[in-house]
Amino acid sequence: MSAAVQIPPMDARALRAAFGSFMTGVTVVTTRNRAGQAYGFTANSFTSVSLDPPLLLVCPGKFLSSYAEFEACDVFAVSILAEGQEEISNTFASFKGDRFARVETDDDLHGVPVIAGAVAVFSCQKQQVMEAGDHALLIGQVKHFHHSARRGLGYAGGKYFSLGLEQSAARAPKQGLKNVASAIIEQNGAVYLQRDAAGYFLPQVVVSRRGLLRDALQEHLATLELGARLAQVYSIFDQAATGEHHTCFRATTHGAVPREGAFVAVEDLARLDYAVPGQAATLARYATEYQTGLFGLFIGDADGGDIHYS
Numbered sequence: 286m287s288a289a290v291q292i293p294p295m296d297a298r299a300l301r302a303a304f305g306s307f308m309t310g311v312t313v314v315t316t317r318n319r320a321g322q323a324y325g326f327t328a329n330s331f332t333s334v335s336l337d338p339p340l341l342l343v344c345p346g347k348f349l350s351s352y353a354e355f356e357a358c359d360v361f362a363v364s365i366l367a368e369g370q371e372e373i374s375n376t377f378a379s380f381k382g383d384r385f386a387r388v389e390t391d392d393d394l395h396g397v398p399v400i401a402g403a404v405a406v407f408s409c410q411k412q413q414v415m416e417a418g419d420h421a422l423l424i425g426q427v428k429h430f431h432h433s434a435r436r437g438l439g440y441a442g443g444k445y446f447s448l449g450l451e452q453s454a455a456r457a458p459k460q461g462l463k464n465v466a467s468a469i470i471e472q473n474g475a476v477y478l479q480r481d482a483a484g485y486f487l488p489q490v491v492v493s494r495r496g497l498l499r500d501a502l503q504e505h506l507a508t509l510e511l512g513a514r515l516a517q518v519y520s521i522f523d524q525a526a527t528g529e530h531h532t533c534f535r536a537t538t539h540g541a542v543p544r545e546g547a548f549v550a551v552e553d554l555a556r557l558d559y560a561v562p563g564q565a566a567t568l569a570r571y572a573t574e575y576q577t578g579l580f581g582l583f584i585g586d587a588d589g590g591d592i593h594y595s
């Protein structure tokens with residue numbers, strides 16, 4: 286008789302972290318019920334399943350407030366988010382009010398709202414819902430889709446990443462320059478700035494190794510207690526005068542009340558005096574691009590450079 290093998294209980298947190306180490310994209314899954322009410326949640330459990338017939342799946346958790354709607358729906362849609370759409374992901378993951386009032390959507394052929402500017406959108410007829418533990422497998426047959434050349438938003442280890450932009454950011458800086466990482470933290474049309482005798486400046490930190498830029502900046506932002514979440518790289522520039530190589534990220538927050546420094550309206554950014562000259566140019570561009578919502582990535586130096594739009 287073989288002895289029963291005792292399997293130790295699993296540490297749910299560790300399991301979640303291990304599952305989360307699998308790099309994915311980010312989608313928003315949406316539906317609309319017969320009464321016309323729209324529902325949506327952020328999901329990275331998207332998987333393409335079959336080409337013939339065209340099938341895909343996502344895994345809604347039974348904990349979702351909208352779970353019953355997805356379980357009962359006839360049609361749903363999956364929007365694959367693009368670089369720069371982190372805020373939309375956050376909205377559909379945690380905002381408790383009307384999520385659709387915060388983002389631009391279009392209605393698909395079934396009248397289901399889909400995310401404007403997404404990399405790809407799949408409009409599906411529900412084929413099957415299979416229960417699987419605390420989640421379900423929602424399988425859809427693709428009835429219509431569209432796809433653009435935009436780059437997708439990435440997600441790994443609980444953080445967003447933007448492959449195209451990060452690759453550019455990983456460019457080796459010129460020898461001997463100090464690496465400085467800074468953040469444009471935006472909240473309700475205003476940007477967080479600090480100030481000293483030399484002028485205004487973005488929260489920034491000097492980083493010993495380029496590989497640590499994002500983590501070091503995130504740690505620095507945590508000390509400001511603004512609840513800021515880093516998004517994609519916005520500007521990379523050398524500042525020969527100070528011997529610095531700057532990498533500036535975008536970031537967002539909600540409801541933050543700064544202990545020091547202040548949020549300055551985006552339209553006022555271009556007329557302030559800045560302590561860091563490169564940040565003046567970066568924020569002037571930010572103020573212009575904020576009006577259109579189309580943000581590029583600048584790579585260059587004090588004499589000029591290129592703006593890359595994905």
Ligand SMILES: Cc1cc2nc3c(=O)[nH]c(=O)nc-3n(C[C@H](O)[C@H](O)[C@H](O)COP(=O)(O)O)c2cc1C
Pocket residue numbers: 311325326327328329330331344345346347348349350351374377378379380381440
């Ligand atoms: C990147 C990311 C991926 C997620 N993936 C899933 C998923 O695949 N399935 C799921 O049920 N929830 C997922 N969530 C969590 C849900 O989006 C979140 O619990 C949901 O929007 C809460 O909605 P509710 O307030 O209506 O219950 C994900 C969240 C994030 C940030």
